[in-house]
Amino acid sequence: MVITPLKDGPNQVAGGVVVQDPDGNVIKEASTVYLCRCGFSQDAPLCDGSHRRNNWSSAFR
Ligand code: FES
Numbered sequence: 001m002v003i004t005p006l007k008d009g010p011n012q013v014a015g016g017v018v019v020q021d022p023d024g025n026v027i028k029e030a031s032t033v034y035l036c037r038c039g040f041s042q043d044a045p046l047c048d049g050s051h052r053r054n055n056w057s058s059a060f061r
Helices: none
Strands: 002-005 011-020 024-033
Touching: none
Parallel strands: none
Antiparallel strands: 002 011, 011 024
């Protein structure tokens, strides 16, 4: 697994990933997922593109 914080965007997690909720239910299973780090996603923990609409910057994160 490789985690890459994308400039002004989500954390890209590549290499085979299972994202689960706190109860262990699978939210998404994929070779690559994008996890929100801006806090605006309506589909958290996944990125839904809201970082772009909010002009979020990763400069200080
Ligand atoms: S990083 Fe994309 S919606 Fe938060």
